Amino acid sequence: xxxxxxxxxxxxxxxxxxxxxxxxxxxxxxxxxxxxxxxxxxxxxxxxxxxxxxxxxxxxxxxxxxxxxxxxxxxxxxxxxxxxxxxxxxxxxxxxxxxxxxxxxxxxxxxxxxxxxxxxxxxxxxxxxxxxxxxxxxxxxxxxxxxxxxxxxxxxxxxxxxxxxxxxxxxxxxxxxxxxxxxxxxxxxxxxxxxxxxxxxxxxxxxxxxxxxxxxxxxxxxxxxxxxxxxxxxxxxxxxxxxxxxxxxxxxxxxxxxxxxxxxxxxxxxxxxxxxxxxxxxxxxxxxxxxxxxxxxxxxxxxxxxxxxxxxxxxxxxxxxxxxxxxxxxxxxxxxxxxxxxxxxxxxxxxxxxxxxxxxxxxxxxxxxxxxxxxxxxxxxxxxxxxxxxxxxxxxxxxxxxxxxxxxxxxxxxxxxxxxxxxxxxxxxxxxxxxxxxxxxxxxxxxxxxxxxxxxxxxxxxxxxxxxxxxxxxxxxxxxxxxxxxxxxxxxxxxxxxxxxxxxxxxxxxxxxxxxxxxxxxxxxxxxxxxxxxxxxxxxxxxxxxxxxxxxxxxxxxxxxxxxxxxxxxxxxxxxxxxxxxxxxxxxxxxxxxxxxxxxxxxxxxxxxxxxxxxxxxxxxxxxxxxxxxxxxxxxxxxxxxxxxxxxxxxxxxxxxxxxxxxxxxxxxxxxxxxxxxxxxxxxxxxxxxxxxxxxxxxxxxxxxxxxxxxxxxxxxxxxxxxxxxxxxxxxxxxxxxxxxxxxxxxxxxxxxxxxxxxxxxxxxxxxxxxxxxxxxxxxxxxxxxxxxxxxxxxxxxxxxxxxxxxxxxxxxxxxxxxxxxxxxxxxxxxxxxxxxxxxxxxxxxxxxxxxxxxxxxxxxxxxxxxxxxxxxxxxxxxxxxxxxxxxxxxxxxxxxxxxxxxxxxxxxxxxxxxxxxxxx
Numbered sequence: 001x002x003x004x005x006x007x008x009x010x011x012x013x014x015x016x017x018x019x020x021x022x023x024x025x026x027x028x029x030x031x032x033x034x035x036x037x038x039x040x041x042x043x044x045x046x047x048x049x050x051x052x053x054x055x056x057x058x059x060x061x062x063x064x065x066x067x068x069x070x071x072x073x074x075x076x077x078x079x080x081x082x083x084x085x086x087x088x089x090x091x092x093x094x095x096x097x098x099x100x101x102x103x104x105x106x107x108x109x110x111x112x113x114x115x116x117x118x119x120x121x122x123x124x125x126x127x128x129x130x131x132x133x134x135x136x137x138x139x140x141x142x143x144x145x146x147x148x149x150x151x152x153x154x155x156x157x158x159x160x161x162x163x164x165x166x167x168x169x170x171x172x173x174x175x176x177x178x179x180x181x182x183x184x185x186x187x188x189x190x191x192x193x194x195x196x197x198x199x200x201x202x203x204x205x206x207x208x209x210x211x212x213x214x215x216x217x218x219x220x221x222x223x224x225x226x227x228x229x230x231x232x233x234x235x236x237x238x239x240x241x242x243x244x245x246x247x248x249x250x251x252x253x254x255x256x257x258x259x260x261x262x263x264x265x266x267x268x269x270x271x272x273x274x275x276x277x278x279x280x281x282x283x284x285x286x287x288x289x290x291x292x293x294x295x296x297x298x299x300x301x302x303x304x305x306x307x308x309x310x311x312x313x314x315x316x317x318x319x320x321x322x323x324x325x326x327x328x329x330x331x332x333x334x335x336x337x338x339x340x341x342x343x344x345x346x347x348x349x350x351x352x353x354x355x356x357x358x359x360x361x362x363x364x365x366x367x368x369x370x371x372x373x374x375x376x377x378x379x380x381x382x383x384x385x386x387x388x389x390x391x392x393x394x395x396x397x398x399x400x401x402x403x404x405x406x407x408x409x410x411x412x413x414x415x416x417x418x419x420x421x422x423x424x425x426x427x428x429x430x431x432x433x434x435x436x437x438x439x440x441x442x443x444x445x446x447x448x449x450x451x452x453x454x455x456x457x458x459x460x461x462x463x464x465x466x467x468x469x470x471x472x473x474x475x476x477x478x479x480x481x482x483x484x485x486x487x488x489x490x491x492x493x494x495x496x497x498x499x500x501x502x503x504x505x506x507x508x509x510x511x512x513x514x515x516x517x518x519x520x521x522x523x524x525x526x527x528x529x530x531x532x533x534x535x536x537x538x539x540x541x542x543x544x545x546x547x548x549x550x551x552x553x554x555x556x557x558x559x560x561x562x563x564x565x566x567x568x569x570x571x572x573x574x575x576x577x578x579x580x581x582x583x584x585x586x587x588x589x590x591x592x593x594x595x596x597x598x599x600x601x602x603x604x605x606x607x608x609x610x611x612x613x614x615x616x617x618x619x620x621x622x623x624x625x626x627x628x629x630x631x632x633x634x635x636x637x638x639x640x641x642x643x644x645x646x647x648x649x650x651x652x653x654x655x656x657x658x659x660x661x662x663x664x665x666x667x668x669x670x671x672x673x674x675x676x677x678x679x680x681x682x683x684x685x686x687x688x689x690x691x692x693x694x695x696x697x698x699x700x701x702x703x704x705x706x707x708x709x710x711x712x713x714x715x716x717x718x719x720x721x722x723x724x725x726x727x728x729x730x731x732x733x734x735x736x737x738x739x740x741x742x743x744x745x746x747x748x749x750x751x752x753x754x755x756x757x758x759x760x761x762x763x764x765x766x767x768x769x770x771x772x773x774x775x776x777x778x779x780x781x782x783x784x785x786x787x788x789x790x791x792x793x794x795x796x797x798x799x800x801x802x803x804x805x806x807x808x809x810x811x812x813x814x815x816x817x818x819x820x821x822x823x824x825x826x827x828x829x830x831x832x833x834x835x836x837x838x839x840x841x842x843x844x845x846x847x848x849x850x851x852x853x854x855x856x857x858x859x860x861x862x863x864x865x866x867x868x869x870x871x872x873x874x875x876x877x878x879x880x881x882x883x884x885x886x887x888x889x890x891x892x893x894x895x896x897x898x899x900x901x902x903x904x905x906x907x908x909x910x911x912x913x914x915x916x917x918x919x920x921x
Contacts (some may be wrong), residue, residue, distance in 0.1 A: 004832040006907060011876070012188070014387075022723070023053055024050065024053070024054070024059075024062055024218060026409070027046055027047075027049050027050035027053065027066075028050065028065075029565075030042075030046040030049075031043050031046035031047055031050065031069050034046060035069075035072065035073065035076075035220055036230075036231070037271055038076075038271065039213065040076060040077060041071050041075045043069070044073050046069070047066050047067075047070045047073065048066070048067035048070070050062065050065070050066040050069065051066035051067065052069075054066060061097070061099040061100055061103060062536065064090050064093075064100075064107075065099075065103055067086050067087065067089075067090065068086075068087065068103060068106045068107060068110065070086055070092065071083040071084075071086040071087045071110050072110060074086070075110055075114060075117075076832065078117070080114045080117070080118070083110060084111065084114065087107040087110055088112060089103060090103055090107040091104065091107050091108060091111065098140065100217065101134070101138055101140055101142075102142060102144065104134070105131050105134060105135065105142065105144040106144055108127055108130060108134075108567065109127075109128075109131055109144050109147065109148060110130050110888075111127055112124050112127030112128050112131070112148065112151070113151070115127065116151060116155065117627055121155060121160045124151070124155065125152060125160065126152055126157055127148075128148040128152045128605060129148075129152070130148070131144060131145055131148040132145055132149060133147055133184045137197070141181050141184065141185040142185070143182075143187055143190050145181065146178045146181050146182050146187060146190045146194065147190065149174045149175075149177055149178035149181070149194075149514065150174070150178050150190075150194055150197055150246075151195065152171075152174045153171040153172070153173075153174035153175040153178070153197055153201075154197070155169045155171075156171035156174065156202075157168060157201075159912065164431075170201075171197075171201055172201035172202070172205070175194055175197040175198035175201055176198055178197075178198075179191060179194035179195055179198050180192070180375040180869065182194055185511065188216070188223060189223075189227075189382060190216075191222035192219060192223050192224065193215065193220070193232060195216040195217075195219060195220050196216065196217065196220050196232075196236060196239050197233055198216060199212070199213035199214075199216035199217055199239060199243075200213070200239060200242065202216075202244070203242065203243050203246055205782075208246070208247075208347060209250060210243065210247065213239075213243060214243070217236055217240055217243070219241050220232070220236050220239075221233070221240075224236060225263060228267055228269075228336040229268055230264075230267060230271060230275065230515065233260075233263075233272070234260065234264075234272070234275040234276065234279060235265075237256050237257060237259075237260040237276075237279060237887070240252075240253065240256040241253040241256060241279075242258060244256070248806045250287060253283065254283075257276075257279060257280040257283055258280070260276045260279065260280065261273070261276040261277060261280060263276075264276035270303055270304075270306075270307055273303060274300055274303050274304060274314060275582075277296045277299045277300045277303070278296075278297075278300050278318070281293050281296035281297045281299075281300060281318070281321070282295060282321075283320055284869060285325070285340070286458060286876070289723075290325045290328070290329065291320070292323060294322065294325060296431065297318045297321060297325075297769060298320050298322070299312065300315070300318045301315055301318050301319070301322075301400050304318075311354050314343050315341075315345050315348040316341075316345035317342075319338045319339070319342035319345065320338075320339075320342045322334075322338040323335045323336075323339040323342060325336035328340060336766040353541070356717040363622060367749060375575050392838075395663060402682075403556050404608060423447040433538070437474070437475070437478050437674050441471055441474065441475055442688075442775040443683070443685075444467070444471050445468060445471050445472075446685075446688040446779075448464055448467050448468045448471070448683075448686075449468065449779050450465055450688070450691055452464050452468065460533075469551040475597065484511070492621065492647075493647055493648070493649055493762070494537045494540065494645055494647055494648040494649065495537050495539065495648075495649050495651060495652045495761070495762065496535040496536060496537055496643055496648050496649065496651065497534050497536070497538065497650075497651045498533050498647070498652075499533065499534070499536065499538060500530075500531065500532065500533055501527075501530040501531075501532065501536070501566070501568075501573070502527050502530040502531040502532075504536075504538060504541065505525075505527055505530065505545070505566050506527075508541075508542055508545050509525045509545075509549075509564060512525075512549050512553070512564075513525060515553065516553075516562070519553075521553070521556070521562065522560070522561035522562065523561070523562045523563075524561065524562075524564065525564045526563075526564070526565045526566070526567075527565075527566045527567065528565075528566075528567035528568070529567055529568040530566060530567065530568055530573075534641050535641075535643050535650060536573075536639075537620070537648075540616050540620055541639075543612065543613070544575065544613050544616055544617065544618055544637060544639075545566075546574060547609040547610065547612060547613045548575070548577040548613060549562075549564065549577060549611060550609075550634050551577075551609055551610060552578075552579035553579075555580060555581050555633070556579040556580055557579075557580040557582060560579070560580035561579075561580075562577075562578065562579045563576075563578040563579075564576070564577055568641070570686070571640065571641050571642060572622075572638050572641060573639045573640075573641050574636065574637070574638055575636070575637040575638075575639070576634060576635070576637075576742070577635050578632055578633070578634040578635075579632070579633060580631050580633070581631065581633050582631045583626065584633060591623075592610050592626065593610050593611050593613075593614040594611060603783060613635075614719055617637055618640065619647070620639050620640070620645065621639075621640055621645055621646065622637060622638050622639035623637070623638045624636070624638075626636075640688070642762045651766070673697055673698045673715075673724075674696075674697055674698060674718035674719070674790060675697065675698045675700060675715060675716075675717040675718050675719075676693050676697040676698065676699055676700070676718065676719050676720075676721065676786065677700045677701075677702065677708060677711060677712055677715070677719070677720045677721070678690060678699060678700070678701050678702070678721050678722075678723075679702045679703075679704070679705065679707075679721065679722040679723060679726070679731075679734065679750075679830065680702060680703070680722070680723040680726070681703050681718065681723065681726045681727060682723070683703075685723070686701055689721060689782075692782065692783060693783070693786070694780050697786075700715060700717060701843070703726075704726045704727050704728045704729055705722070705726055705728065705729030705730060705731065705733060705734030705737070706728045706729040706734075707728075708720070708722065708734060709729070709734060709737050709738070712738060712744050713741065713743055714766070716743070716744065716747070717747060717788055718747070719747065719748050719750070719786050719789055719790055720738065720747055720748070720749045720750065721750045721752060721782075722734055722735065722749060722750070722751055722752070723751075723753060724751050724752070724753035724764075724902045725753065725762070731751045731753070731769070732751075732763070732764075732767050732769075734749075735751065735767055735768050735769045736767065736768050738768075739768035739816060740768075740816060741816075742816055742820060743856075744789060745816035745820075746856070746860055748770040748789035748790070748792070748793070749768070749769045749770050749771075750770065750771040750772075750773065750782075750785060750786065750789065751764055751767075751769045751771070751772050751773070752773045752774075752775060752782075753772075753773075753774060753775065764802070770789055771785055771789065773785065793860075794862065820856070820860075821860075823846065824846070827842070827845045827846060828872055831845065832869075832872060832873055832876060832895055832896055833894055833895065833896055834896060835893075835896045835897065837852075837869065837896060838866070838869070839853070839864070839865035839866045839869070842865055842869060843865065850865065853865050870906060871910070873895040873896050873897065874895075874906060874907055874910050874911075876894075876895045877892070877894075877907060877908075877915070878890050878911065878918065880894065880895070881915060881918050881919045884919060888903075888915045888919075889914070890905070892904075894916075903915070
C-alpha cells in the first residue's frame with residue numbers, strides 16, 4: 001500500500017513538472033511561429049503569456065526568456081529604446097546555468113544587432129566578439145555564438161573599417177568558423193545558413209571556388225525545403241542567382257528563380273510565395289526586364305492584398321518599383337497611381353508602428369500609476385504614526401543645536417583669526433620656493449633619463465633610478481605643498497573642460513596597472529556608465545585618483561588585492577579605492593586626513609597626499625568617506641558632474657577635438673621625416689628636446705619667438721615646441737603670430753614653461769596654443785603629445801573625406817582656417833560646374849601660389865589641389881543623385897565632368913558604388 005502511494009505521488013509530481021514544461025514549450029512555439037511569419041502583434045501576446053506563466057511558477061530564467069522574446073519583436077519594429085530597456089537587467093545579471101548563459105548571450109546579441117542596425121559598427125563588433133569569447137570561456141557552443149560570428153562576417157562584407165585600427169580578419173574566416181561550430185554542435189539550421197554565407201565569399205574571392213560554393217548551396221537548399229524554413233529557403237535562391245550572375249549565366253539565374261516560385265507554392269504559405277515573387281521581380285528589375293518585373297511585382301501586390309495581416313513594407317516597396325518602371329516607360333498615369341499606393345502603404349506602416357508603441361507605453365503607464373498609488377497610501381499611514389514623534393525630536397534638536405552653535409561659533413572666530421595669519425605665512429613661503437625648484441629639477445631629470453636609456457650597467461641603472469625617483473618625489477612634494485597653499489588662500493580655481501571620463505580614467509590608471517604587474521600585485525579597475533563627454537577639472541580628478549591609489553599601493557598588505565571603481569550615479573561621479581591595512585583601526589579614520597599624520601614611530605607617516613585629496617574634494621563641492629571592514633579600508637569620493645560650481649572657470653573647445661583615448665604611436669612610413677621646430681632661450685633645454693626627437697624628426701632650433709617666426713614661415717614645420725618666457729617675443733605672442741598667419745595657422749603649437757600657476761595655465765588655455773605643459777616634463781608624455789597633435793591633423797583630413805558637404809566650423813580648428821575654408825566655398829560655388837577649372841585657376845582665385853595652396857590643402861585635408869577639386873565635384877554629385885529625377889549624364893556635366901565614363905569611374909573609386917547604384921540606394 002505504501003509503495004502504491006509513493007508511486008502515485010511520484011507520478012503526480014512528474015506530471016506537474018511535465019505540464020509546466022509543456023506549457024513553456026507551447027508558448028515558445030507560438031511565439032517562434034508568429035515571429036517567423038512576421039505577425040509581431042501575435043508574437044507579443046505569446047511572449048506576455050509566457051512571462052505571466054513563468055512569474056506565477058517563479059521561474060526566473062523563463063521570465064528572462066519571455067523578456068528577450070519581447071525585445072526581439074521591438075527590435076524588428078525598430079523600436080530600439082524599448083528593446084534596450086527590456087534587456088538591460090538581463091545583461092547586468094550574473095549567470096551560472098546554461099539557461100542563464102543563453103539568456104545573457106541572447107540579450108547581448110540583441111544589443112549588438114541594434115548597434116549593427118544603427119551603423120554603430122565599433123560597438124556592434126565588440127559585442128559580437130564578446131559573445132564569442134564568453135561562449136568559448138564557458139566551453140558552451142550555441143546558436144547565439146554562431147549567429148554573432150555570422151554577423152561579424154556580414155559586417156566585413158559591408159565594408160567595416162575599425163576606427164581603432166584593430167585587425168579582425170576576413171569575412172570568410174568568420175563564416176567558416178560559424179559553419180564548423182554549427183556542424184560540430186549538430187545545429188543544422190545555423191550550419192546551412194553559415195554555409196550560404198561561406199559559399200558567397202568563395203564565389204567573390206580572387207580565385208572563385210564555384211564547385212564548393214554550389215555544394216554548400218545545394219545542401220542548404222535541400223535542408224531548408226525539407227524543413228519548410230521559408231526565409232532561409234529563399235536565401236538559397238538569392239545565393240544561386242548571385243553565383244550565376246558572377247559567371248555571366250543569367251539564364252541559370254532565371255531558371256532558379258522560377259524554380260523558387262514553383263517550390264514556394266507547395267508550402268501553402270503566402271509569405272513564402274510573396275518572397276519568391278519579390279526576389280524574382282527584384283532580379284528582373286536589376287537586369288531591366290521591365291515587362292516580366294511588372295508581372296511579378298503585381299503578383300506580390302495581389303497576394304498581399306488578400307491577406308488579413310498586410311505586410312506594408314513589401315507592398316509599399318512593390319508599388320515604389322512599379323512606379324519607377326512606369327516612369328521609365330513614360331506611362332505617367334500608371335506611374336502616378338503606383339506612387340500614390342506606395343505613399344498610402346508607407347504611411348500605414350508608420351501608423352502601425354506608432355500604434356504598437358502607444359499601446360505598450362499605455363500599459364506600462366497604467367501599471368506604474370497603480371503601483372505609485374499603493375506606495376503613496378502606505379507612506380501616508382506611516383507618516384501619520386511617526387509625525388508626533390518627529391515634532392518632539394525636532395524641537396529638542398533645535399534647542400541643543402542652538403546652544404552648541406553659539407559657544408562653538410565664539411571659539412571658532414578667535415581660532416580662525418590666529419590660523420589665518422599662520423597659513424598666509426606658510427603659503428607665501430611654499431609658493432616662493434616651489435617656483436625656484438622647477439627649472440633645476442628639469443636639468444637634473446632630463447640628463448638622468450637620457451643616461452638611463454643609454455646605459456647597460458645594472459649598478460649604474462640602480463643609482464640613476466634612485467636619482468630619478470627622488471627627483472620625482474621632490475617635485476611631487478613641491479607640487480602638493482603649493483597646491484595646499486593655493487587652497488588655503490582661496491586662489492586655486494576649478495578649470496572645467498570637456499572630455500570623456502572613461503578614456504580619462506583609463507589613461508590615469510594605466511601606470512598603476514603596469515606597476516601592479518611589475519610588483520605581482522592583484523589590482524582590479526572597473527568603470528561603469530562613464531563613456532560620455534562632460535565638463536570636469538582633469539587636474540583635480542588626476543590628483544585625487546593618483547593620491548588615493550599611491551596611498552593604497554604604499555600601505556597595502558602583501559598578497560591582498562587592491563580595487564578601483566569609478567562610476568556615474570545620478571549626476572555624480574563616484575570614485576572608490578579599496579585596499580587592506582591591518583595596522584589601522586577605526587579610531588585612526590579622522591586623523592588620516594591630517595597632514596603628515598603618523599600613528600607611531602614604527603609605522604611610516606601618511607604625508608600630505610590624503611590631506612590634499614580631502615581639500616580638493618571639498619573645493620569641488622564633493623564628499624569623501626572612509627570605511628573599515630575586516631581589515632579592508634575603503635575611500636569613497638563623490639563629486640558633482642555639473643558646471644554650476646563656485647570658483648569654476650569653463651573652458652569651451654574652439655573646434656579642436658580633445659582625445660583622451662589611446663595615443664597613436666608615431667610611425668614613419670614616408671621617406672621624409674616630419675619637421676619639429678624647438679624654440680627656447682635655454683640651450684640646455686633645446687639640447688634635451690633635440691635628443692628626445694632626433695631619431696624620428698628633423699629638428700629646427702630658434703632662441704626666441706621673433707627668430708622662430710621667420711623660420712616657421714620659411715620651412716613650414718609639422719609641429720612647434722616653444723618656451724613661454726623668452727626675450728624679444730614671448731611664447732604667447734609667438735603662438736598668436738603663428739595662428740593668425742594664413743600660411744602657418746594650421747601648425748600645432750605646444751607651450752612648455754616652468755610657471756605652473758593657475759593664471760598662467762588659464763591664459764595658455766585661452767590663447768591660441770594647442771597644448772600647455774609644465775617643466776619638468778616626462779619624455780614619453782612630450783613625445784606622445786607631439787605625435788597626438790600630428791595625428792589630430794590626420795583625423796581632420798579623414799573627417800573631410802567623410803563629409804558630404806564642406807563645412808568650415810566642423811573641419812577647421814581656428815578662425816583663420818575657418819575664413820580660408822569659407823573662401824574655398826565661395827570660389828567652388830561658382831567654379832565647380834566649369835570643366836576647365838583646374839589647380840592653376842584655383843590658386844589664382846585664392847590669391848596664392850600653386851605650391852602654397854597645395855601645402856595648405858595637404859595639411860588641412862590630406863589632398864592636393866587637383867584631388868580636392870575632384871573630391872568636391874564628386875561630393876556635389878552624390879548630393880544631386882538623391883534626386884531621382886536627374887539622370888547620370890546631367891549630373892556629371894553639372895559638376896564639371898565632360899566624360900560620363902570617367903565620372904562613373906571616379907565616383908565608384910570614392911563611394912564603392914556606381915552612380916546608378918548609389919541613386920537607387
